[in-house]
Structures are given as structure tokens and as C-alpha cells.
Amino acid sequence: MSTIIYIPNDSAAISIGADQVAALVAQEAVKRSLDVTIVRNGTRGALWLETLVEVVTPQGRIAYGPVQPEDVSSLFDADFLHGGAHPLALGVTDQIAWFAGQDRVTYKRVGLIDPLSLKEYESHGGLVGLRKAITQSGSDIVAEVTASGLRGRGGAGFPAGIKWKTVLDAQADQKYVCCNADEGDSGTFADRILIEADPFTLIEGMAIAAVAVGATQGFVYLRSEYPTAIRRLRDAIAIAEGAGVLGTSVLGSKHAFNLEVRVGAGSYVCGEETAMLESLEGKRGVIRSKPPLPAIAGLFGKPTIINNVLTLASVPAVIADGAAAYAARGTGRSLGTQVFQLAGNIARGGIIETAFGVTLETLVNTFGGGTLSGKPLRAIQIGGPLGAYFNSSQLGVSMDYESLAAAGGMLGHGGVVLFDDSVDLAQQAKFAMEFCALESCGKCTPCRLGSTRGAETIEKIISGVDVPANKLLLLDLCEVMTDGSLCAMGGLTPLPVKSAMNNFPEDFTGGAKK
Amino acid sequence: MSFPSWSIEEATRVLSPLKNVQGPVLIALQAVQERFGYVHEDAVGLIAETFNVSRADVHGVLTYYHDLRTAPAPARCIQICVAEACQAVGSRELVAAVEKKLGKKIDETHADVEIKAAYCFGNCALSPAAMVDGELVGRATVEKVTA
Numbered sequence: 001m002s003t004i005i006y007i008p009n010d011s012a013a014i015s016i017g018a019d020q021v022a023a024l025v026a027q028e029a030v031k032r033s034l035d036v037t038i039v040r041n042g043t044r045g046a047l048w049l050e051t052l053v054e055v056v057t058p059q060g061r062i063a064y065g066p067v068q069p070e071d072v073s074s075l076f077d078a079d080f081l082h083g084g085a086h087p088l089a090l091g092v093t094d095q096i097a098w099f100a101g102q103d104r105v106t107y108k109r110v111g112l113i114d115p116l117s118l119k120e121y122e123s124h125g126g127l128v129g130l131r132k133a134i135t136q137s138g139s140d141i142v143a144e145v146t147a148s149g150l151r152g153r154g155g156a157g158f159p160a161g162i163k164w165k166t167v168l169d170a171q172a173d174q175k176y177v178c179c180n181a182d183e184g185d186s187g188t189f190a191d192r193i194l195i196e197a198d199p200f201t202l203i204e205g206m207a208i209a210a211v212a213v214g215a216t217q218g219f220v221y222l223r224s225e226y227p228t229a230i231r232r233l234r235d236a237i238a239i240a241e242g243a244g245v246l247g248t249s250v251l252g253s254k255h256a257f258n259l260e261v262r263v264g265a266g267s268y269v270c271g272e273e274t275a276m277l278e279s280l281e282g283k284r285g286v287i288r289s290k291p292p293l294p295a296i297a298g299l300f301g302k303p304t305i306i307n308n309v310l311t312l313a314s315v316p317a318v319i320a321d322g323a324a325a326y327a328a329r330g331t332g333r334s335l336g337t338q339v340f341q342l343a344g345n346i347a348r349g350g351i352i353e354t355a356f357g358v359t360l361e362t363l364v365n366t367f368g369g370g371t372l373s374g375k376p377l378r379a380i381q382i383g384g385p386l387g388a389y390f391n392s393s394q395l396g397v398s399m400d401y402e403s404l405a406a407a408g409g410m411l412g413h414g415g416v417v418l419f420d421d422s423v424d425l426a427q428q429a430k431f432a433m434e435f436c437a438l439e440s441c442g443k444c445t446p447c448r449l450g451s452t453r454g455a456e457t458i459e460k461i462i463s464g465v466d467v468p469a470n471k472l473l474l475l476d477l478c479e480v481m482t483d484g485s486l487c488a489m490g491g492l493t494p495l496p497v498k499s500a501m502n503n504f505p506e507d508f509t510g511g512a513k514k
Numbered sequence: 515m516s517f518p519s520w521s522i523e524e525a526t527r528v529l530s531p532l533k534n535v536q537g538p539v540l541i542a543l544q545a546v547q548e549r550f551g552y553v554h555e556d557a558v559g560l561i562a563e564t565f566n567v568s569r570a571d572v573h574g575v576l577t578y579y580h581d582l583r584t585a586p587a588p589a590r591c592i593q594i595c596v597a598e599a600c601q602a603v604g605s606r607e608l609v610a611a612v613e614k615k616l617g618k619k620i621d622e623t624h625a626d627v628e629i630k631a632a633y634c635f636g637n638c639a640l641s642p643a644a645m646v647d648g649e650l651v652g653r654a655t656v657e658k659v660t661a
């Protein structure tokens with residue numbers, strides 16, 4: 001009998017050698033006349049263990065990692081095909097504490113299957129939600145999503161059900177479902193991994209949204225920095241069309257739904273939903289003023305659902321298992337699970353999906369193992385380039401929308417980036433302003449010009465020029481940007497800047513650090 | 515990476531399957547760039563004509579997006595992520611070292627090799643990240659990206 005070996009085809013795993021490992025495993029097996037079947041699964045999210053090689057045994061999937069190309073022949077020598085002992089042996093994958101401590105809902109299948117096997121997708125619970133949805137009325141589906149408490153995972157945290165209801169109630173000859181897969185936030189990669197590892201979940205979630213509100217066309221706006229995800233999603237869409245999951249009759253129902261991937265062109269601000277619509281329409285990605293809401297007049301002026309990848313990918317589980325099961329997780333108004341991403345200077349980086357309300361401490365230390373460098377942790381940026389910098393005395397904060405806001409930050413897309421004590425927060429604040437200047441769509445002056453002024457002012461503080469006066473000027477600039485910006489690009493850039501000043505005042509005293 | 519030199523006939527062929535696309539301008543520019551490695555100035559008029567939009571509109575889109583380039587693509591392109599998670603593990607130092615080794619500054623235009631700043635490849639747990647001629651590199655080092 002052929003032994004099944006899983007070796008990820010995730011782009012991050014490939015970036016550190018997964019393809020070489022797979023090729024060498026195949027070669028060695030031939031050389032040793034061993035009967036193996038290599039399945040290229042998605043990553044299981046433990047990027048610190050990549051390349052994670054798993055062997056299917058009677059005890060379950062046994063993990064070895066991180067495997068370097070040069071380890072392959074010794075794995076065979078150790079009889080890893082039967083779970084043999086080896087310095088890289090990690091035991092049964094599901095029992096590794098890092099995985100066992102998680103609660104995977106949205107990421108239920110991620111890393112378990114061949115991403116493009118619709119058969120495996122179904123045998124792991126796929127399409128249950130969509131099959132149910134096509135028997136339900138639009139308002140029943142929307143009510144279920146509303147009851148689950150699911151909120152937008154792209155950053156703003158708006159309740160998904162309420163948005164869907166607006167689109168459902170809008171009268172129009174054409175409606176759209178658009179998935180925001182721009183994932184511009186640094187320190188985040190959960191959209192990418194989901195698309196690469198389990199693309200049918202996103203397709204299913206979008207199809208459920210379409211069935212619910214009566215949309216017949218969908219678009220996924222996927223950033224150009226993710227070539228592997230683009231290819232994989234396009235392949236998955238073709239397979240889903242061939243199998244009748246997409247097309248003129250979704251799973252044999254009266255609903256039609258077609259899906260197209262459109263690729264971004266390297267603009268961060270195009271992740272903002274109205275700029276994304278402009279870009280999808282082929283124009284400059286400039287922010288639109290609201291109202292009208294995209295739910296009323298969105299893509300090509302038609303009612304449009306816009307949701308993040310993780311929001312849409314959570315929907316199949318919500319419909320399949322019911323709103324109550326989803327809402328039983330989490331805390332306060334932050335219900336369900338969040339797919340956190342541990343990044344930067346971190347020993348055990350990757351995907352942690354858990355119920356809202358886990359502490360930052362648990363994420364950073366229990367899961368993350370502290371810094372990669374082994375030096376003291378000094379700063380944590382949560383929520384991407386527009387998110388706040390916390391210091392190491394703030395690890396007690398509960399990771400949910402409300403608690404983070406109360407602590408002066410925001411959850412954003414769930415990215416958690418660690419910095420050790422070599423970080424200079426004045427430099428980080430300056431970068432936040434420079435990034436805003438680079439990415440501003442140009443519509444409002446405070447964002448366009450204030451950010452450039454802001455970066456210059458921080459540079460003066462760093463060089464020790466008129467420090468007290470320049471700090472006041474910087475705070476003024478921040479206030480003008482917060483109050484005078486049309487969107488969160490200019491409006492939230494002051495968050496990393498001011499949090500850096502508040503939580504690390506010692507870095508803003510003039511005179512370069514060290 | 516090598517691309518064919520600009521030809522209006524070839525560009526016309528590249529654009530013809532896009533005739534029925536809704537909102538075609540960005541997709542058309544991307545298709546031209548994918549074929550030729552950059553957007554030749556004559557492509558602006560061609561796209562305007564093909565899709566019945568103004569040249570100013572096409573030009574506006576062309577200049578808005580960081581990905582789109584009007585100079586021929588370099589033989590080799592090293593994109594280095596300079597965003598926060600990569601900064602946390604030394605991307606600033608990596609950029610400086612690559613600049614020094616190649617004797618070129620980041621974000622300059624060159625025919626042989628360009629170093630370009632990028633803002634996140636979604637490889638932030640294996641930072642620093644880079645992309646060399648379209649191949650993602652994790653735990654990037656000067657050796658890896660200039661190999």
C-alpha cells in the first residue's frame with residue numbers, strides 16, 4: 001500500500017524550500033523502491049515548522065519539521081514512513097501544543113487537504129453550507145449570518161448580516177458580491193493562506209452570499225503580490241464551474257453565480273472598499289465619498305456586498321453548523337473566532353485561530369514563543385500599518401474589537417507584529433507617515449500633505465531639532481489628519497504615530513537612539 | 515526575465531480578447547505589461563481607441579498604480595519587502611547590503627537589475643521577504659536574493 005506524504009505547496013513554504021523537499025522525497029522513494037504518494041497540501045499555518053512534512057500512519061498524521069532539503073535522506077534512514085524517531089519528529093500533528101490550543105473554524109480544512117481537490121473538500125465538510133443555503137430563502141440566510149454575530153474581518157468590523165440585509169432589500173436588475181482580497185496590511189497573510197490552502201471555502205462563502213441577496217456575478221480583487229494565490233483561485237474557480245458549483249445553476253438550483261478574479265496593481269489604498277470598486281471598474285483607485293453605500297450603489301452603480309476573504313470564508317461554517325455554534329465562541333460583541341497572524345520578530349510565527357478574547361500575552365508567548373532573535377520583546381504592532389504600537393507592559397489586553405479599541409488600538413485584519421529591543425519607535429512612526437504619503441489617493445489635503453509634513457517633523461525630532469515644539473506640531477498634524485481625512489488611510493495613520501509617542505516616549509526625546 | 519520588444523500589432527492581439535470586459539482600462543494596461551514587461555507610450559492611444567475611452571483616462575490609470583511601469587523591464591528584478599514585519603527582522607539592513615553589493619539604489623530604473631521596495635508579500639512569519647523575478651524568497655539574505 002502506498003504511504004501518503006503531505007508536503008505543502010503554500011508560497012511561504014515554497015519560499016524556504018518546500019518544492020526542493022518534495023522533489024527530494026520523490027527521488028529518494030524511487031531510489032529506495034518505496035511506494036509513496038506525495039500530496040501537496042496547503043500549509044497548516046505553522047510557518048515556523050515549514051517545511052512541515054506529514055506522513056499518514058495508523059496513529060494519524062505524524063509530523064516532521066522544519067525539514068530542510070538536506071534532511072530528506074536521513075528521514076528515510078529513520079523510517080519516517082512508519083513514524084520513525086528522528087530529531088525533527090514532532091509526533092501526531094494534531095497533538096502538537098501549538099495546534100491543539102487552537103479552535104479552527106474558518107480554517108477548519110486549511111492544510112489538511114489538497115487545495116484543488118473538490119472531492120477532499122466535500123469529504124471534509126465542504127459544500128454543506130451551500131447545499132443548505134439553496135433550500136433557504138434569502139432572508140433566512142441573512143438572518144442566520146446576522147445571528148452568528150459575524151463581523152467584517154477586513155478591519156472595520158461591521159456586522160456582515162446588516163450589510164447583506166441592505167443588499168438583499170435593494171431593488172436592482174443586477175447585484176454583485178465582491179471579495180476584498182487586497183490584504184495590504186503588513187504582518188497579515190491569512191487571506192493568502194486561505195486562498196492557497198482551501199480556495200473552495202471562499203468560493204462557497206461567496207456563492208452563499210450571492211444566493212442570499214440574489215447576486216449573479218462575483219469578483220475577487222486579489223493583490224498582484226500574491227501570484228500563487230491568483231493562480232490557485234483561478235484553477236479552483238474553473239474546477240467549481242466544471243462541477244456545477246458555479247455557473248448558470250448553482251448545485252442544480254435556480255441560482256446563477258459566476259466568479260472572476262481581478263488582480264490589483266500595487267496600491268495599498270485600493271484595499272479600502274470604495275477605492276477597490278474604482279479599481280475593479282478599471283479606474284484610478286481613488287476613494288469615493290459615502291453615501292451612497294456600496295450596498296446600495298456599489299460596483300458599476302449596483303448593490304454590492306463587499307467583504308473580506310475571512311468574513312466570506314467563515315460563512316460556510318456559520319450556515320452549516322448554525323449561528324448558535326459560531327456565536328457560542330468569543331466575548332461581548334466580538335463573537336466567533338479570529339484568525340490571528342503572528343509575524344515579524346517571532347520565534348513561532350504563523351496562523352492562530354482562536355475565539356476572541358485570548359490575551360495578547362497568550363498569542364505572543366504561549367503560541368509565539370517570544371522573539372526570534374531571543375532579545376527582549378519591546379513593541380507589538382497590532383492591526384497592520386494603521387494599527388497601534390503596544391509596549392511589553394500591555395500584554396494583558398484581551399484580543400477583541402472592543403478591548404483593543406479601549407486600549408487605544410484596533411484589531412484590523414488580525415496581524416500581530418513583534419519587535420525586539422533594537423526597534424526605534426520614532427523610526428517606526430516616521431515610516432507610518434511616509435507610507436501614508438506614498439499610498440494616499442490624494443483626495444484630501446491632510447492625508448496627502450500632512451503625512452509628508454509629519455514624516456519631516458519626526459525626522460526633526462529624531463535629529464534633536466526643537467524637540468518639544470516639533471512634538472506639539474506633530475500632535476497637531478495628527479489631529480488634523482484624524483479630523484480632516486475622508487477615509488481611514490489619513491484618518492488612522494495617527495494611530496501608530498501617537499501610540500508610539502505615548503507608549504515609547506523615551507524614543508521621542510531627540511538624539512538618535514543607541 | 516526577457517520580453518519581446520514593443521509592437522503595435524502584438525499589442526492589438528493582446529487586447530482583442532478583452533473587448534467585452536466591463537471596466538477594461540486597468541486590465542488592458544496589465545495585459546500589455548505582462549506581454550512586454552512595461553507599458554510603451556503608444557499603448558495609451560491604442561487602449562483609448564480600442565475601448566473608446568479618453569487618453570487622459572488611460573494615462574491617469576497608468577500613472578496611478580505602483581505596479582505599472584513605463585520603462586522597459588530590467589533583466590532582473592529584486593523586490594524587497596520594506597514593511598513593518600520585515601523591518602522587525604532587518605529589512606532595512608538587507609536593503610542597504612543589497613544596494614552596496616549591486617552598486618545600485620533602491621527604486622532606480624536600470625536595464626540589468628533593479629532593486630525595488632515592496633510592501634508585504636504575505637510572508638511575514640518568514641521575514642525578511644523578497645521576490646526575485648517573481649519567485650518568493652523567505653528568510654531573505656543578501657546571498658539568497660543576489661544569487
Ligand SMILES: Cc1cc2nc3c(=O)[nH]c(=O)nc-3n(C[C@H](O)[C@H](O)[C@H](O)COP(=O)(O)O)c2cc1C
Nearest residue numbers: 152153154180182183184271272273307308311488
Ligand atoms: C486604507 C485602507 C485599506 C484597506 N485594506 C483592506 C484590505 O486589504 N482588505 C480588506 O478586506 N479590507 C481592507 N480595508 C477595509 C475595507 O474598506 C472594508 O471595510 C472591508 O473590505 C469590508 O469587508 P468586511 O466587512 O468583511 O471587513 C481597508 C480600509 C482602508 C481605509
Ligand code: SF4
Nearest residue numbers: 441443444447487490
Ligand atoms: S484620507 Fe487619504 S487615502 Fe483616504 S480619501 Fe483622503 S487622501 Fe484619499
Ligand code: FES
Nearest residue numbers: 595600634635638
Ligand atoms: S511585511 Fe514583509 S512580507 Fe509581510
